[in-house]
Amino acid sequence: MRSGVAIFPGSNCDRDIVVAIKKITPKAPLKLWHKDTEFPNLDLIVIPGGFSFGDYLRCGALAARSPIIRNIKNHVSRGGSLLGICNGFQILIETGILPGSLIRNKNLLFTCKETILEIQNTIKSPFTEGFQIGEQIKIPVAHNEGNYFAPKPLLDELNNEGRIAFKYVKGSDFDNKVAYNPNGSSNDIAGILSPNGKVLGMMPHPERAINSLHGGTDGLRFLTKCIEHIVG
Amino acid sequence: MTVSNNKLYEDNKFEYMVQQESNLESALEMGLTKEEYNLICTKIKKIPNKTELGIFSAMFSEHCSYKSSKKWLKTMPTEASHVIQGPGENAGVIDIGDGLAAIFKIESHNHPSFIEPYQGSATGVGGILRDVFTMGARPIALLNALRFGSASKPLTKHLLSGVVKGIGGYGNCIGIPTVGGETNFDKSYDGNILVNAMAVGLADKDKIFYSAATGANNPVIYVGAKTGRDGIHGATMASAEFTDSSSEKRPTVQVGDPFTGKLLLEACLELMNTDAVLSIQDMGAAGLTSSSVEMASKGSLGMFLDLDLVPTREEQMTSYEIMLSESQERMLMILKPGSENKAKLIFDKWDLDFAVIGKVTDTGRLVLNKNGFEACNIPINPLVEDAPEYDRPYEIINNKKIIDLNKIVINKTINEILVKVFKNPNMASKKWIWEQYDCSVMGDTILSSGQSDAAIVKIHGTENHNSLGKGLAMTTDCTPRYVKANPFEGGMQAVCEAARNIAASGAKPLAITNNLNFGNPEKKHIMGEIVGAIKGISKAASYLNTPIVSGNVSLYNETNGNGILPTPVIGMVGIINKVENCLGVNSEEGNTLLVLGQSEEFVEGWISSSIYQEIINNEFDGAPPPINLENEKEIIDIILKLNEEKLITAAHDISDGGLLPTICEMLFKNNLGIDLNLPDLLSKKDSKDILLHSWCFGEDQGRVIVATKNLNKVKLLLKKYNIKFFILGEVNSSSNLNIKNVTTISINDIKNLYENTLTSIMC
């Protein structure tokens, strides 16, 4: 699988996602710099977490106007898979690739906690194909602006089209380290898909759950299945 | 040197003014004394102009010169075979094997955080990170030691929430995990909060960068953010006692920009990967002044700077302002001649300013040009070597009172006391704080806040087929009330608790950074606290072979004459060879809990200066628990030994609150219970017996509780090494802490208090 990680000057989870992908496939992802206007065709591009341009103005707003974005849009129209994690999700929203908006957490606090996600989508997507609807995975969040907000018609549309990838749930091994809907998202939304299922934006960080000692290994399981299904 | 030139006057009135001769009055205004002013005039053989005087005043400030503490700092143990660089550089450096070095330091941003909690604490984090990456290290973890006034005050809430937001705002954005720290509340901090931030980084042992200037004519480079009028005279402010009128100094607040900080971090590390950098120094307190003077002085050289070439953010800045600005995210470097273009490309890539602003000289003088005129020409030596060093009179006051147990009127049951303990924000969980910190970015965090006595961060890339890798353990500790009661014992205690915490996480203690926060050193008893604490820290540090490799001093933490509790914070770093062997505090069903360092015969716990004593009497009183260094070392060694043999699964040191609260903390996570054994001597006592209470809540040092699945093997080993121990009981699923014939305590109820006390204060 040929993958790439888009790096903005304030990205800070770029190394983490590279480490995670390298645990799964031998081929290291290509590092794509935000000023790059050309790169080879790829199967998967990941936009990692961080604070792309300091998150000034609006999270992801300045990044969404970088030169690399046009190529990322081309990648999507070629049918490539695209995963935006945390700030990456915010960037996807700002580019218009995914709909809605991500606003300040309801409690106005940066929140770093584990969450339990339930797989929800009914449309086919390489990102969740390896899971049953209703399956749960434990993945941490760490963000200030992850409160998914959309007008009712859009929420209905996402729901009806089966494009809500994950919801925050209380889960079975819920304990005090785990937060249920830590940011106040509408309908407990933690991640959404594009109409063709090939673009996923999610607030939680799967690349931070790849180690049995810290955060568990559900993130590794999730990313492994994603990669398996993207390769086909 | 006075410039009475019309052209200069027309071009820039203000520059003209700062190039005028100073007088005593201006010296006093800048915080210098008359003696210091006279000394300056004599040493430089002229009357300084105002820019020159400003430079002296910054360098002579307590903050830069350590004039009150230097004499005593020199007495600290700073050497060991694993120390690569002790105090004197931007941060301390120790050898951690495999060709790697750990680089770390702690620093205070107390005064700025009181004035503007968000920006003050954010710039504190930015500053300490620069200290670490200036030396070539990639920062891998942040910690913070915080002290606030009474938790019930609205001002405390405002300050705490701003400080936590600021620390998170910077650390989360730049992408370095905040993994631990400590937080205390006490009314003595009402007018002077303490915000100490610690950063830990990693570098290749043979690729460490220092600040000494080298080679006359080598180019001096300015990189990073532009210079504005931020924080001018911040260093002097940080050295002046607060009065109510200090709110007038407010516009000098510096604003942190973690995004630019991140760019600077990446650009510097990228440049350090080439061979271009000869020496490098961050611009911290007193900005361009202290960075240029320190570089030149350490290299026994001089420096010429053309201030017209300094990238500025504001119009018409004077030489005085440029030299004293404390704008953040800036660095000064000396490059190998000819490598300027290569370096500039890297800074262009990261969209940062890059300017050649001068050169190294062999004159031993600091010469500055502004608007084509010489704005400053002074010898470097007096700025550093002749900086005043005071031998301030001191008196060490010890509270020797040992509370007579028989005189204690017990007015509460054990349950009620336990409730009081966990309703105390000092004892309750700090999760409201640490959940606002990104603790897992960089993907190497193994244990962070709330999981273990010390945080553990994996050393990236050390994993191999038989281990998940090596890790660094880190903690900050200080119990100010002990230091107040007896500075020497309190100083030792802080070191020992830190070392115990490192060991309880499964790691070997290695070295110390320290932040000495005290009141006004011109008062004899405060100076006594400083001297006593330094002596105590030194004694314990050398006994445990954990030398002091870096640190920071913050004095004059007083408002209207009320000083803070003496707070010498110890930041300690240790190493664990296999992170999978790390230890947390949480026990599991079926574990046996044992307390090490205490025997069956031990019943009379140390109540003086304890939390228990405060609960009973509403105020702290009495001597702190004594420290026995031999015992401390024994306990540390045995924990490491037990862990090496894989005989224990959790460990938690007994500190504030004593035995019973410590046991509770080991049961919380999994809602477990225990039938607690009592020593024979206590088994027939009734529930209001003072010995029973002192056994439960005494704060005797040198004790750690461990959890094991292998009681017999543990006992054998403990006997072999002659370690005192007492078996507390087996952990069960009942969720009750049961003391036979005395009481039953619901762990769930206590846990609720523990978890929610701080949150309910803050929300």
Added chain:
Amino acid sequence: MRAIVNISLKQGVLDPQGQAIQNSLSNLGFNNCNNVRTGKQIILDFQDNDEEQVFKETEKMCETLLVNTVIENYDIEIIKEI
């Protein structure tokens, strides 16, 4: 010449910060205020002195970057003399 862009949230968009401010205000005893909303201001200084030109350029900046028109409204104010 200066352009001031006032950006506010569209009707119906959740404003957690405004809500939090309103709560704090009422905790502090300010009870007369029945709604709080937050907005942003961006102040742009131009060398250009042609009002229409500056207005048009600012409008374009708003549409391309400054404003998230999905959830935000804006208006532009031009100040000739700074």
Added chain:
Amino acid sequence: MRAIVNISLKQGVLDPQGQAIQNSLSNLGFNNCNNVRTGKQIILDFQDNDEEQVFKETEKMCETLLVNTVIENYDIEIIKEI
């Protein structure tokens, strides 16, 4: 009655956000703008209809909560008809 509080950074206080926006604008080809500063707006709706009263109350709110007077300036605008 409505009170609009415009909050801006004091002269000389670093505005990293403004700088980042300015950079981004110039990368997008907007080169005529030579300085960008950011500010906040807080819009308060009152039941009260006494202009002086509302102004005074808003001023008090600014000093106690809304404005960080260490680094920010503010002005208050009263709008009678919303």
